[in-house]
Amino acid sequence: MVQLMNWAGWITAVSLWTGIYAQSSEDILSVSSRSFSTTTRDSLASETSAVSLAAPTGTGQPCGRIAAAVETSSSSYRVAVPAELAYECLTSVPLRPLAALATIDGIVKMVQFQSNLAYLKNPPDGYDNPPVDILGGLADIRNKASDNEYANQYDFEAEIATLLDSARDGHLGFDGITYAGAVRWRRDIILVSLSQDGGPSKIYNLVDFNHTSSPSPVSRIDGEDVDAFLQEEASRVAYHDPDARWNSLFYRLPAQNFGYFGIPRWYPGPTTTISFENGTEQTYTNRAILQEENSWSDVSDGDSFYSIFVDPSSARTVRRQASLRTAPHVPTRLQQVREILDDGDADVPVGYPEPYITGPTEVYINGYFMDHPNIRNLAVLALQTFDTETDADARRFQSLIEQFLAEAKSRGTEKVIIDLQSNGGGRVFLGYDAFRQFFPDIEPFGGGRYRAHESANILGTEFSRLSFSQNGVGYTSPFNYHSYIDSSNEPFTSWTDMYDGHVINNDNFTNILRYNLSDPNLTSSSTYGDGITITGYLDRSDLTTPPFAASDLILLTDGICSSTCALFLEFMTIEAGVKTIVLGGRPQDGPMQPVGGTKGTNVLDADYLTTFSGYLISEFADNATERRAWASILPVPFPIRAYEASVNFLDNIRRGDEGMTPTQFTNETANCRLRYTAEMATDPMALWGLVADVAWGGQGGGIDEARCVAGSYRRESWLEAPPVSSGGSDAEEKNGEARTGAAAANVNANGLDVRWAVAASLVFVAGVSFL
Template identity: 30%
Template sequence: MVRLTSLFARALLPATFVVAAPAASTPPPLRRQIAGDEACAEIGRVYNKASLTNTTDNVVVKPSLAYQCLRSISVDVERDTALVHYLRPWLEYQSTVDILLDPPEEYLYPGVDIFGGLDNITQSLENGGYESQIDFTVDLYRLINVKPRDGHLSWSPVLGVLISFSTPALFISISEDGIKSPKIYLYSDYQKSTQEGYNASEVKSFDTAPIIDYIQQRSVDNSRDQDPDAAYNEQLYSAALENVLETTTAGRHLHTTLSDESVIQFVNGTEATVVNRARIVANFSGITSGQAVHERFEVPLDDGEAEVTLNTTRIPFSPALEGYPEPSVIHEDRYISGYLFNESTLGDTAVLAVNVFMSQNGTARTVLEALEDPIEFARVASEFIDRSKSQNKSKLIIDLQGNGGGLVANAMSLYATLFPEAGAEAHMNMRVRAHAALNWVGRTAERLGANLKTLPYPIGFNGFVDEDLKNFTSWEDFYGPETIEGSNYTNVVQPLEVSYARTGLPGNFEIPEPWFKPEDTVILTDGHCASACAYIVGMMTRELGIQVVAMGGRPIDAPMQAVGGTKGGPVISLGPY
């Protein structure tokens, strides 16, 4: 989740790649280096040619050529070791590092020793354990971004964003009647079959791997969701994820190898071949070798910055709301919408779809501009309540499919708007991992006379209050610590926006009279629910007894979690204060 002054609700998954260990027939290092340098030079020539026609936004090469170039970048032991050393103290701020060592029995992924992993990576660097820079990059990326299964924990390596690997093969999971185990189809084939009236064939395999195994392995290798079913859903086409612009990740190959072509085999005996691609996202003009890639993009200049200008196009955030009917009320950025039905079977039912808890079009520069989105969000929710009342819609479905989190203010106003009586007792209790570095920074700032109420959380407590919604009076008042399950954490802290659910925001958000009842409400998720979404679903289920229906997941006869994403609090971005 994010505060009004932050940018993103869920740390966006950065792109990076892993490649398989070389086969026994791998050429000797010198020959491989020459071939790799030529691959980088070829990419440079293709990019130069595109520059002449101003088409550098769509420079595409074969994945094999791109991998060959990346693998030719020599390991920079000195700088890589320094990078690991630099990142280590910042990872002390990750609140789950202790519990991940030995997670609860119900946790469905292996535990991970983050600091032990850093030691292993350092040892591999010192002992010549990496053949190329990309091998080191992938190891470090997976340790930080994937294995902890926390969508809020993210490190974006430079080599991971230079080239985007993807396949056009997008799959969809369909159950014939909503009860039978779902089957996997090629999305384009299934879509065409519904238009032309033929029966699409179930997919058997992708590049010889059984399709279920392929999708599950992708979810293990790529997803940062904490639940395997949510991670599985993330690898497939979903209208809900399409509406928050996340479906493209289902075709991305972040750190696993991708062949130039892939063969899809169908159950009916037919097969299809798709051409995969590697899109050059960074400026490769003049690049002639792997060393040139390293020096341009990874080695800092005198000002401490490296050249990482990416050819990206920002798509306006205005979801098409595919799969949804015409809304009765909708946010100007189309991410929260309400639906009222006239059909007899749904005559008393209203649906509120909340795809995310913030607009991604935010460019707020002032406090007033920052309030525009929460005010519009509250307007839609309140108008939805009013229209539901006027049409006597007493049953409520809250559709949170694809919701990865967002603004605390929006999450709190939704809770208070739908269930005002519960909003009066709203809370968002959180703790921060208490450790020596955090304590030293806080105590030092206080000793030097800094106003901790104005310093950013968690170095200070600007915008945060205690368990009783009162201001912290000192560093000790905030820090504690308190020992829980053998680990130290700060005292309870809450975002100031929690008060919106109790008192409203005079002149901007007024809490309405109650209408819907918890016992007449159902929440719908696809397991993707994370961050602010996780908090809201948690309060509605634990404290109001609202039931949840979770859709999709692995094709097994077993329950899945409704909240499969991170349950963490605000995203803290590292940067100069």
């Protein structure tokens, strides 16, 4: 058994790895240190360069002063400036009205592909968030821009981001470079939410546990009650579940992430003042970590910032282009960025024991076997992501799970914990494969659908004319009916057969779609698929016996589970009946959902949509009139640089749900909720031991209800008592009989990235050149 470092030693190690800086009353940048101070309230911050701003050589403008600091920096670390200075720079960037109006028009075209607009505007009963009219909100922003009501580019971009974030769907967003791409905000304090006595949690400064065995809880932040302040901060996070939003604010060991309080997506103000219950108080200067530092050298003011960072035609900026083999891309809103990096094995989280099964850094999966007083050889599979960079990494991911299960069986393992804490998703077919490795005898439903609208119909009508011999990418795209099969595993006969589906909640949708997992072009092809054959299909169809019964498995989450993670959990719980335990949540009793992130199953990036549309306009239009008509409808490149822009393309629709409500709008609670203690938050082995005790220590070997947070225990699995849809509007079927169907999109997504990305150099064999 590996001895873990104690809390104090671990905090020391964190500070050594992340760097500690001091602030003075002078206008200086962060000063990095590699030593650990035990005499002051230490800061936890990313390593940054030491550069003085006392005598800048720039223009005197805020942006110019930052540029001067970058020029005089000789450090290899990121440059950090006071947050107030960065905010002054960003809010000095002028708004160019024509570009702003065209940006909104472009976002409206992109958002037409958002699968659940009608449900966001008119959510079913039981949904935890208020309605939001995305298209109406964009119209309001356009009107304000037209009336010159925005003082600067930053305020304009911030309002767009805030509107789309209010959808609580991590696949939907538009983050402009001024708002989200030029700097990353930092508070110089990291918080944790812990229960000392099993009661409601309190908030602590993480490093205080290195100074005293009895750290004082935080009582107020910037003069406001700590819980009220943090609830307001959490409301700005894009998770749909309020408990997941709460958890996302704090340090999380599995993700090696300091949380949104320490690393907010929004400007946190110039300082943060923390008051403690023992009467002490500390004020911290907030900072901004510069991104794309090489682009700052010619910045002198807000106008030059716009030219260099915002204008997409600038040669100084880098734009991610859609391509045939786009690497898997998890939207930043879902990424659990690892802020702590060890000089040693980066594939194992800092503070974790050495795993028995582990992958390289690119394949973040680890398997453990541990002794337990009441369980023979307890096993833990830690899956913090389904995201891999390459097809080879995807195959390695598949192989590691296979190795883990084989080793578990050879050891006579009785129980398995599947730890999904802070899992932002990844490749969708890795979620399918992981499920089928545990349950090769169950065919997952995986039903989906997308929104039917004019742009989709134009793309689908035209691309459905293509055959595979003409071009495999176009043939297997999401806008070609050949990519899909119906619920009876039969192909659709035409684009109209697939596309003309249902009117539900006053909006139009395709028929239900499923992935054809027996199609090698979709799965095992390295050209069109993910480069893996999913367990249970093709040459892996001989695996038919589950290695463990559902009752011998437990799923562990902290609510921060999105996209492919949500789909995997859906399969494990709804299809197989595995139970769930969830950690943390708001300082109150009651249940909590194990999935707090998006439950959508495929993201489409704006670059993909504009590339595909551009090809269609240039090559498929019969004449100039048709080209102009299509260009007025289909997505086109934005006139400003987007740091990130995407939509959720596919809803997840549950088997047997006659109302066909997207699972994003259903409320499913875990079987048991536990509060974090200090030991659980810093010692994975202690956490897993407790989870095992709770999961199998109750009556009849089931969950120990007495150890769950009051009001959070649920006896039945979701298979035994399926969650009820949160309502939903009556469906008027567009073509008569409703069709349960199935989607076979050629996807490389976690519900996340798409392998439908198109290469500008692709050429059709049948005489049609691609762009």
